[in-house]
């Protein structure tokens with residue numbers, strides 16, 4: 001095995017471990033941290049089933065964001081929807097035989113990449129053009145968008161400019177999954193794409209990308225509004241008495 | 244009036260460009276050592292304050308899922324940046340909710356996250372030093388904890404939670420706010436924010452009974468410490484003497500009277516407000532909540548009803564059961580607690596009150612949804628009841644009612660500008676500027692519908708509007724209590 005293959009094999013195992021363990025620990029921490037008081041942002045659903053409905057529209061349609069700001073919503077929603085399609089399209093590198101619905105959606109996934117980059121570009125433009133958003137942006141906010149755009153562009157580059165040997169790429173990833181390691185093609189664009197993806201996986205549990213698991217734990221959105229009907233049990237004991 | 248300019252009301256809302264540092268000078272008076280000591284905090288900035296503050300931050304985050312998730316999740320999308328009335332009124336970018344959070348988050352990142360420990364510049368992490376503390380003191384006292392930002396944030400991030408935590412950390416190292424902490428001390432020792440002792444309270448209530456009798460010829464009682472009454476009324480102490488609050492209290496008394504309900508006020512828990520919430524102090528909030536439980540047990544009541552007060556209703560509705568429950572000694576057929584608007588609404592639904600709407604024909608009304616009722620609690624047994632019920636009570640009391648524009652009411656309501664423990668004269672500039680969005684919406688309703696009066700169900704809102712309406716060229720008595728309207732319209736006597 002070439003040094004390159006060894007390096008990428010190790011890199012992806014490392015990145016996958018960091019992502020899975022890091023996210024797992026973070027989610028466990030969210031779940032274990034007590035919520036001492038009832039704080040749903042009202043009007044809120046009165047039942048748990050209602051909360052599931054509320055969260056469904058938050059996650060799939062970014063409902064609150066829609067109420068807040070149409071520009072952020074359109075760019076942000078397009079980016080995320082396209083990202084989802086792009087990720088699903090990538091399943092073909094990890095399944096053999098390729099699931100039929102994954103095969104069917106391939107053309108859609110290819111367009112989605114453009115939409116994703118357009119959405120990201122729109123979000124990035126706001127960071128320069130809107131004074132309020134410029135003010136709140138740190139270097140990491142710019143870098144995160146740059147990273148995602150670079151991943152998208154390097155991916156498109158392999159499709160439209162310098163094609164890589166995708167059969168070999170697939171063999172490499174299946175090899176990683178089944179511990180039967182295969183060589184990786186040495187194309188510069190592929191190297192770039194994969195390194196950036198590994199970086200994304202590694203920073204995921206340490207960055208604002210935690211918004212994805214975080215939103216499922218926000219008490220303001222996930223608590224039902226039923227404090228009078230059901231006593232929210234204290235997580236702390238009384239410490240002092242009234243005088 | 245003061246050394247700042249009252250903002251000009253624009254015909255339509257405008258998002259102002261940022262003006263860095265425009266409110267950096269705004270700071271409330273610091274609490275003196277005796278005030279701090281009374282409620283369990285150090286008297287002045289302690290020597291090793293940095294370490295204590297950082298440890299306290301860790302403790303708070305470990306005990307609050309909200310804080311933990313909010314501190315991690317913000318993507319700096321900017322959706323909240325134009326949602327805070329203090330930003331809209333002052334243009335200071337640190338009054339944008341996300342920027343306010345970042346004052347806290349930057350320190351949290353520095354000490355509690357890998358990114359902030361190793362790459363502080365990259366993620367905007369900062370050491371906690373005196374400058375940061377000063378900035379905290381200034382800007383965490385420019386948040387009225389109104390939760391408007393949390394409605395619009397894609398993750399429901401509630402800046403109020405972060406402001407509360409920041410204030411608690413500052414209190415823990417000895418830097419407290421005079422206004423809030425002095426009041427908490429009084430409420431904990433005397434029983435109400437004004438420090439009214441039992442005899443004074445009795446005197447006031449008797450005076451009100453005489454006023455009602457003089458005006459209507461009917462004897463309406465306002466009982467104090469009456470053992471065996473069915474209902475304990477817990478109401479903000481401003482209701483005992485401030486205008487227009489007291490007219491609301493008279494309204495509650497008339498409703499109870501006319502419905503034939505037996506009720507009492509307690510001198511031990513003569514305060515619905517719970518400023519412990521404003522400073523994020525669970526312990527202090529609990530001490531005040533316990534007094535209500537003690538009063539209910541002592542007097543042997545069957546129900547607890549709260550008067551018109553926004554944050555008090557939040558604490559009562561959402562927290563009281565947790566802080567001082569279970570209340571299984573009360574009558575389970577009634578919600579614990581109940582809001583006075585719910586009581587009146589139920590009676591109206593059952594046609595148990597006779598109302599002469601024309602009594603308020605001299606007014607054209609609108610309604611100011613108070614933040615803590617709108618976005619932090621509920622009334623009635625259906626989602627959004629907190630918007631419907633007070634409006635129905637108003638409409639049952641008058642003939643002319645119009646809402647303000649839809650982006651300024653209900654869940655989108657704007658704070659009065661004085662909530663969250665900021666209702667103090669040392670913050671008058673902030674209060675005037677922060678009420679700009681509400682004043683613009685009111686102006687719109689005045690221009691479009693000829694609105695003359697705005698009704699509210701919160702003691703803080705009422706005091707704030709009485710004070711700031713004149714700055715905007717309006718009259719202080721254009722703010723009224725909801726139960727003041729009820730009081731005017733309700734027909735006393737007769738069969739009931």
Ligand code: HEM
Pocket residue numbers: 058059060062065072075076077079080123124141144145148209211212213215318319320397
């Ligand atoms: C449960 C899944 C997810 C949900 C519901 C979600 C939701 C959101 C929302 C509502 C926003 C704010 C609007 C915007 O700026 O786009 C946002 C921002 C963002 N999301 Fe997600 N997201 C999810 C997963 C992800 C994943 C897996 C990634 C990346 C790999 C990601 C990357 C980003 C980035 C980089 C931003 C900030 C964009 C900016 O800088 O303005 N999200 N997300």
Ligand code: SF4
Pocket residue numbers: 326327328329338339340343385386387388389390391392393401402403406
């Ligand atoms: S809670 Fe209200 S006052 Fe505080 S930052 Fe949010 S919008 Fe502004």
Ligand code: SF4
Pocket residue numbers: 316317318319320321322323324340341395396397398399400
């Ligand atoms: S809306 Fe929420 S995620 Fe967006 S910047 Fe504001 S606090 Fe952060």
